[in-house]
Amino acid sequence: MPKELRKLVFTMDELKAAAFDYCLRNGVRIPQAPIDELIVADSDSNFLTLCFSSGDLSDPKEVPLNRDKVGAALIKYCSANGIPMPRLAQKVLKVDNGEVAMMINLHWVSSKSSE
Numbered sequence: 001m002p003k004e005l006r007k008l009v010f011t012m013d014e015l016k017a018a019a020f021d022y023c024l025r026n027g028v029r030i031p032q033a034p035i036d037e038l039i040v041a042d043s044d045s046n047f048l049t050l051c052f053s054s055g056d057l058s059d060p061k062e063v064p065l066n067r068d069k070v071g072a073a074l075i076k077y078c079s080a081n082g083i084p085m086p087r088l089a090q091k092v093l094k095v096d097n098g099e100v101a102m103m104i105n106l107h108w109v110s111s112k113s114s115e
Contacts, residue, residue: 006104008083010074012038015100019050019065021080022073031059042095043067067093074102 010018016035023030031054039049047067052059065073071093078085085091089106 001108001110004089004104004106004108006106008074008078008102008104009096010077010100010102014077015040015048015070015074016050018073018077019048019070021076022065022069023050023063025076026069028063028065029060030063031056033059040095040098040100047093048100070100071102074100 015038019038020030020035022028030050031052033052033054035050036053037051039051041047041049044067046064048065048070050063050065052061052063054061071091074093075085075091077083086104086106089104092103092105094101094103
């Protein structure tokens with residue numbers, strides 16, 4: 001059966017929007033300030049770091065998100081923006097030339113049995 005491989009590359013603005021929405025929906029504590037910078041690292045535990053310059057000393061200046069959280073944020077972003085995302089596909093996040101890309105690998109299964 002055929003295999004499909006898609007690569008979605010996200011802009012920094014799309015990453016910001018997805019990460020901000022994820023934090024709000026999942027109770028991740030972030031300052032009430034705009035995101036100043038995103039740091040992308042090809043690491044499972046610190047895949048994306050949101051950097052803030054809040055005047056409140058009790059606010060975190062950096063909020064790290066692991067690979068799974070960023071993946072969930074981008075899947076939700078795709079869903080909210082009408083970008084097709086097959087549920088049964090394998091999804092892997094990669095850093096490619098400083099950009100975040102989601103590789104989507106889908107193995108198609110025939111509804112007909114082979115004779």
